[in-house]
Amino acid sequence: VSGTEGFFQRVWALTERIPPGRVSTYGGVSMLLLGHARAARTVGWALHGLSEAQAEVVPWWRVINAAGRISTSCASHSAQLQAARLADEGVQVDAAGRVDLARYGWFGDEG
Protein backbone atom coordinates (compact mmCIF):
# COMPACT_ATOMS: atom_id res chain seq x y z
CA VAL A 1 0.00 0.00 0.00
CA SER A 2 2.24 2.74 -1.22
CA GLY A 3 2.55 5.10 -4.11
CA THR A 4 2.03 8.64 -5.20
CA GLU A 5 -1.51 8.08 -6.37
CA GLY A 6 -2.89 10.10 -3.50
CA PHE A 7 -4.35 9.41 -0.11
CA PHE A 8 -7.77 8.41 -1.41
CA GLN A 9 -6.29 5.92 -3.84
CA ARG A 10 -4.23 4.44 -1.03
CA VAL A 11 -7.29 4.15 1.17
CA TRP A 12 -9.20 2.30 -1.53
CA ALA A 13 -6.22 0.06 -2.25
CA LEU A 14 -5.87 -0.87 1.40
CA THR A 15 -9.61 -1.41 1.75
CA GLU A 16 -9.38 -3.95 -1.07
CA ARG A 17 -6.70 -5.72 0.94
CA ILE A 18 -9.10 -6.31 3.81
CA PRO A 19 -9.86 -10.05 3.72
CA PRO A 20 -13.51 -11.18 3.49
CA GLY A 21 -15.15 -11.89 6.80
CA ARG A 22 -12.97 -9.29 8.48
CA VAL A 23 -13.45 -5.63 9.33
CA SER A 24 -11.16 -2.68 9.91
CA THR A 25 -11.51 0.76 11.39
CA TYR A 26 -10.98 4.21 9.86
CA GLY A 27 -8.26 4.85 12.37
CA GLY A 28 -6.75 1.45 11.60
CA VAL A 29 -6.62 2.21 7.90
CA SER A 30 -5.08 5.58 8.64
CA MET A 31 -2.60 3.85 10.92
CA LEU A 32 -1.57 1.38 8.22
CA LEU A 33 -1.31 4.15 5.65
CA LEU A 34 0.32 7.02 7.47
CA GLY A 35 1.38 5.35 10.71
CA HIS A 36 -1.10 7.28 12.83
CA ALA A 37 -4.86 7.33 13.24
CA ARG A 38 -5.16 11.11 12.99
CA ALA A 39 -6.42 10.94 9.44
CA ALA A 40 -9.29 8.65 10.37
CA ARG A 41 -11.75 11.27 9.23
CA THR A 42 -10.05 11.56 5.88
CA VAL A 43 -10.29 7.79 5.48
CA GLY A 44 -14.04 7.89 5.94
CA TRP A 45 -14.16 10.81 3.57
CA ALA A 46 -12.24 8.80 0.98
CA LEU A 47 -14.75 5.96 1.19
CA HIS A 48 -17.49 8.54 1.00
CA GLY A 49 -16.05 9.62 -2.33
CA LEU A 50 -16.47 6.13 -3.76
CA SER A 51 -18.51 5.91 -6.94
CA GLU A 52 -20.92 3.08 -7.66
CA ALA A 53 -18.32 1.36 -9.83
CA GLN A 54 -15.70 1.71 -7.11
CA ALA A 55 -18.16 0.58 -4.44
CA GLU A 56 -18.32 -2.75 -6.24
CA VAL A 57 -14.60 -3.35 -6.23
CA VAL A 58 -13.81 -1.64 -2.92
CA PRO A 59 -15.25 -3.42 0.16
CA TRP A 60 -16.13 -0.17 1.91
CA TRP A 61 -18.51 -2.11 4.17
CA ARG A 62 -15.50 -3.76 5.86
CA VAL A 63 -14.55 -0.42 7.36
CA ILE A 64 -16.23 0.73 10.57
CA ASN A 65 -15.34 3.06 13.44
CA ALA A 66 -13.10 2.24 16.39
CA ALA A 67 -16.15 1.59 18.55
CA GLY A 68 -17.03 -1.33 16.29
CA ARG A 69 -20.12 0.47 15.11
CA ILE A 70 -21.34 1.45 11.68
CA SER A 71 -21.32 5.17 11.22
CA THR A 72 -22.43 5.23 7.62
CA SER A 73 -24.65 8.08 6.62
CA CYS A 74 -24.69 7.59 2.87
CA ALA A 75 -28.09 7.06 1.30
CA SER A 76 -26.72 4.59 -1.25
CA HIS A 77 -24.49 3.03 1.37
CA SER A 78 -26.71 2.92 4.43
CA ALA A 79 -25.69 1.30 7.70
CA GLN A 80 -28.31 -1.34 7.07
CA LEU A 81 -26.70 -2.21 3.76
CA GLN A 82 -23.26 -2.34 5.37
CA ALA A 83 -24.57 -4.63 8.10
CA ALA A 84 -26.14 -6.84 5.45
CA ARG A 85 -22.87 -6.95 3.49
CA LEU A 86 -20.94 -7.94 6.61
CA ALA A 87 -23.51 -10.54 7.59
CA ASP A 88 -23.30 -11.91 4.05
CA GLU A 89 -19.58 -12.47 4.61
CA GLY A 90 -20.14 -14.21 7.92
CA VAL A 91 -19.47 -11.23 10.16
CA GLN A 92 -21.84 -11.19 13.07
CA VAL A 93 -23.45 -7.77 13.38
CA ASP A 94 -25.41 -6.65 16.40
CA ALA A 95 -28.93 -5.28 16.06
CA ALA A 96 -27.45 -1.86 16.79
CA GLY A 97 -24.96 -2.41 13.99
CA ARG A 98 -22.10 -3.27 16.30
CA VAL A 99 -19.27 -5.64 15.34
CA ASP A 100 -16.76 -7.35 17.62
CA LEU A 101 -13.42 -5.94 16.49
CA ALA A 102 -11.60 -8.39 18.77
CA ARG A 103 -13.18 -11.16 16.70
CA TYR A 104 -13.33 -9.78 13.15
CA GLY A 105 -10.95 -6.84 13.44
CA TRP A 106 -8.21 -6.71 10.79
CA PHE A 107 -5.31 -4.26 11.14
CA GLY A 108 -2.80 -5.50 8.63
CA ASP A 109 -1.40 -8.82 7.53
CA GLU A 110 -1.73 -11.00 10.59
CA GLY A 111 0.14 -13.89 9.08
Added chain:
DNA sequence: CTTCTGACTGGGA
Protein backbone atom coordinates in the same frame (compact mmCIF):
# COMPACT_ATOMS: atom_id res chain seq x y z
C1' DC B 1 -2.62 30.59 0.86
C1' DT B 2 -7.14 30.66 3.62
C1' DT B 3 -11.61 28.69 4.75
C1' DC B 4 -14.95 24.86 5.29
C1' DT B 5 -16.24 20.19 5.45
C1' DG B 6 -16.25 15.10 6.62
C1' DA B 7 -18.79 7.37 6.86
C1' DC B 8 -13.27 9.60 13.11
C1' DT B 9 -11.15 9.37 17.80
C1' DG B 10 -10.42 10.00 22.84
C1' DG B 11 -11.74 11.91 27.34
C1' DG B 12 -15.25 13.57 30.62
C1' DA B 13 -20.04 13.63 32.68
Added chain:
DNA sequence: GTCCCAGCCAGAA
Protein backbone atom coordinates in the same frame (compact mmCIF):
# COMPACT_ATOMS: atom_id res chain seq x y z
C1' DG C 1 -23.10 2.53 27.95
C1' DT C 2 -24.37 6.90 25.70
C1' DC C 3 -23.92 11.85 24.50
C1' DC C 4 -21.10 16.10 23.85
C1' DC C 5 -16.68 18.77 22.97
C1' DA C 6 -12.07 19.62 20.95
C1' DG C 7 -8.23 17.99 17.83
C1' DC C 8 -6.52 15.88 13.96
C1' DC C 9 -5.58 15.35 8.54
C1' DA C 10 -6.64 15.60 3.40
C1' DG C 11 -9.36 17.58 -0.36
C1' DA C 12 -12.12 21.19 -2.78
C1' DA C 13 -13.56 26.15 -3.62
